[in-house]
Amino acid sequence: MFLKLIEDVKKILKDFGDERYIRESEHADLCSTIAFKIAKDTGKDAKIVADEIVEGLTPLGYVSSVHSINGYINFFANEEFLEDTVKSILKDQENYGKLNFKGKVLVEHTSANPDGPLHIGHVRNAVLGDCIARILKKAGYDVLTHYYINDMGRQMAVTYLGYELFGFSDKKSDHAVADSYIKANVELEKRPELEKRVEEIMLKYESLNEEVFEKMRNIVSFALEGIKQTLERLNVWHDEFVWESDFVKNGSVQEILKKLDEKKIVEKDGAWIVRLEGFEKEVILKRENGTTLYIARDLAYHSWKSKFFDRIVNVLGADHKLHASQLLKLLEIIEVKKPEVVFFEFVSLPEGRMSTRKGRYVSADELMEKVKEEALKLLESRDISQKEKDEIAEAVAIGAIRFDFVKVAPEKHITFDWHQALDFERQTASYIQYTHARACSILRKALEYGMQELDFKGDLCNKEERKLVINLSKFPYQLMRAAKDLRPHYIAEYLLSLSSNFNEFYRLHPVLKCEKELRMHRLALVDATRIVLKNGLELLGIKPLEKM
RNA sequence: GGACCCGUAGCCUAGCAGGAUAGGGCGUGGGCCUCCUAAGCCCAAGGUCGCGGGUUCAAAUCCCGCCGGGUCCGCCA
Numbered sequence: 001m002f003l004k005l006i007e008d009v010k011k012i013l014k015d016f017g018d019e020r021y022i023r024e025s026e027h028a029d030l031c032s033t034i035a036f037k038i039a040k041d042t043g044k045d046a047k048i049v050a051d052e053i054v055e056g057l058t059p060l061g062y063v064s065s066v067h068s069i070n071g072y073i074n075f076f077a078n079e080e081f082l083e084d085t086v087k088s089i090l091k092d093q094e095n096y097g098k099l100n101f102k103g104k105v106l107v108e109h110t111s112a113n114p115d116g117p118l119h120i121g122h123v124r125n126a127v128l129g130d131c132i133a134r135i136l137k138k139a140g141y142d143v144l145t146h147y148y149i150n151d152m153g154r155q156m157a158v159t160y161l162g163y164e165l166f167g168f169s170d171k172k173s174d175h176a177v178a179d180s181y182i183k184a185n186v187e188l189e190k191r192p193e194l195e196k197r198v199e200e201i202m203l204k205y206e207s208l209n210e211e212v213f214e215k216m217r218n219i220v221s222f223a224l225e226g227i228k229q230t231l232e233r234l235n236v237w238h239d240e241f242v243w244e245s246d247f248v249k250n251g252s253v254q255e256i257l258k259k260l261d262e263k264k265i266v267e268k269d270g271a272w273i274v275r276l277e278g279f280e281k282e283v284i285l286k287r288e289n290g291t292t293l294y295i296a297r298d299l300a301y302h303s304w305k306s307k308f309f310d311r312i313v314n315v316l317g318a319d320h321k322l323h324a325s326q327l328l329k330l331l332e333i334i335e336v337k338k339p340e341v342v343f344f345e346f347v348s349l350p351e352g353r354m355s356t357r358k359g360r361y362v363s364a365d366e367l368m369e370k371v372k373e374e375a376l377k378l379l380e381s382r383d384i385s386q387k388e389k390d391e392i393a394e395a396v397a398i399g400a401i402r403f404d405f406v407k408v409a410p411e412k413h414i415t416f417d418w419h420q421a422l423d424f425e426r427q428t429a430s431y432i433q434y435t436h437a438r439a440c441s442i443l444r445k446a447l448e449y450g451m452q453e454l455d456f457k458g459d460l461c462n463k464e465e466r467k468l469v470i471n472l473s474k475f476p477y478q479l480m481r482a483a484k485d486l487r488p489h490y491i492a493e494y495l496l497s498l499s500s501n502f503n504e505f506y507r508l509h510p511v512l513k514c515e516k517e518l519r520m521h522r523l524a525l526v527d528a529t530r531i532v533l534k535n536g537l538e539l540l541g542i543k544p545l546e547k548m
Numbered sequence: 549g550g551a552c553c554c555g556u557a558g559c560c561u562a563g564c565a566g567g568a569u570a571g572g573g574c575g576u577g578g579g580c581c582u583c584c585u586a587a588g589c590c591c592a593a594g595g596u597c598g599c600g601g602g603u604u605c606a607a608a609u610c611c612c613g614c615c616g617g618g619u620c621c622g623c624c625a
Contacts, residue, residue, distance in 0.1 A: 040604085281621055320625085321553085321619080417560085438588080443584095500572085506584080
């Protein structure tokens with residue numbers, strides 16, 4: 001509905017309706033700063049320019065009034081806008097917010113090496129990618145998600161070696177794999193002659209040696225089993241798990257190499273080398289021993305992606321920036337559609353960066369367990385069943401973890417802090433879940449008392465209600481911004497502000513105790529808020545609880 | 549050394565196609581449950597928006613330089 005308001009403002013401003021100068025404001029429902037721009041170009045006073053513009057304007061559509069103040073042109077929405085906002089939310093329910101973007105989108109995310117369990121760095125990737133996929137889906141796209149299984153790297157050969165030397169313990173599979181992988185790395189330091197075996201495994205795997213191939217696939221699948229359990233608990237979903245080695249197996253890596261070769265850019269000096277303009281570092285496609293490198297397989301994978309999708313999104317750690325820019329450049333050369341890459345910065349521990357190889361990490365499983373324990377403590381004294389407590393604690397814990405990662409802009413470094421991770425007193429997912437539960441509770445009671453009619457009236461709105469409705473109207477607008485920029489934290493910020501608006505309203509204005517007309521009006525508003533919070537939480541993969 | 553990212557109160561963070569008193573939260577101090585869930589709400593203190601220049605009527609936001617932190621610069625992925 002807010003998008004409609006913007007359209008109306010554009011219409012009112014006519015020639016001055018440049019969208020770049022229309023923005024949200026704390027002083028109005030919308031404002032335009034076009035007068036400042038014109039003042040700059042013409043050398044006039046912005047105040048006077050704004051006054052002159054406003055003189056010639058007539059409000060229309062959802063806009064009730066236009067004012068010029070200090071160069072700003074302020075717009076206010078009318079009561080019809082408030083009513084239509086609430087009505088369309090109540091009508092559309094879970095579909096409220098849906099946009100009409102069209103096309104097929106592939107989102108690849110997480111794609112952690114299957115040499116151990118997911119750690120909190122992978123969680124950032126998984127949550128970001130999963131939220132982006134949810135947002136794009138709500139925006140109208142046909143979305144598919146991929147986990148790219150990096151089964152061909154050196155680290156997998158070391159994992160294989162670890163299995164040969166130590167086997168796997170009976171821990172959760174991904175943790176068992178990590179233990180042997182870590183031990184194998186220690187062993188490699190002590191006995192450098194084992195390097196030969198590592199290389200042999202890599203060579204045999206790439207040449208599809210039957211025994212090594214089968215065993216490697218089993219090891220990787222075993223690790224993946226545990227990883228999938230973790231992802232499921234995190235409420236992160238992948239439609240497909242794609243094996244890197246399949247692109248070797250089906251010949252598409254060779255095809256890509258041929259394509260590049262035809263472009264006459266490959267130097268063959270034993271190894272296959274491409275020197276890209278503007279890059280200080282050359283790209284190696286093939287080693288002297290004939291095996292391919294990651295980038296060769298990645299090119300094949302992206303060539304495949306480009307055939308089926310209109311928009312391709314990759315979520316990657318910032319350490320992949322060089323690789324990604326080289327990949328993009330090579331894709332450009334062979335005329336293949338390029339992906340949009342969403343980078344996120346590192347999650348480190350107070351004692352430094354994490355490393356699976358060195359066994360220095362906080363696993364996602366450990367994080368989920370500890371956060372849940374903490375959530376359970378808060379529920380101890382509540383008069384609800386143990387089963388309910390467990391379900392609530394689980395939803396609160398997963399929500400808190402997801403929210404903590406999605407809330408901060410991806411380009412910010414995160415230093416993981418246990419104290420912060422376990423603190424529910426902060427404004428976090430549980431704040432939004434609690435607000436949602438509050439709304440549900442009022443509606444539940446209303447139903448119990450036989451007060452099921454809802455009837456929102458624009459003219460009954462007080463200050464807090466009006467503010468709340470205006471913010472409710474912004475949900476599709478915020479979704480659009482998040483989908484365009486691939487920045488899910490807009491949604492997190494939005495839900496916090498909406499919760500705050502609702503809690504202010506809740507404190508000052510009783511719902512169930514007022515006379516009928518006002519009660520029906522407020523109940524409608526409570527229900528509309530409930531719906532938007534629910535839809536918003538679902539965009540972030542957080543369970544909207546009805547009781548807490 | 550080069551390239552990229554970050555630097556906003558004691559701590560975490562939003563704002564960064566320039567614009568109205570720099571928003572939140574944690575922590576600190578003080579209030580609010582005979583009333584729809586206090587995982588809530590209100591008030592207060594706390595800010596050279598890393599530093600120095602520049603552009604502009606206007607800079608947290610754009611440009612340049614510096615400082616601090618991170619990442620990358622493998623025939624690893």
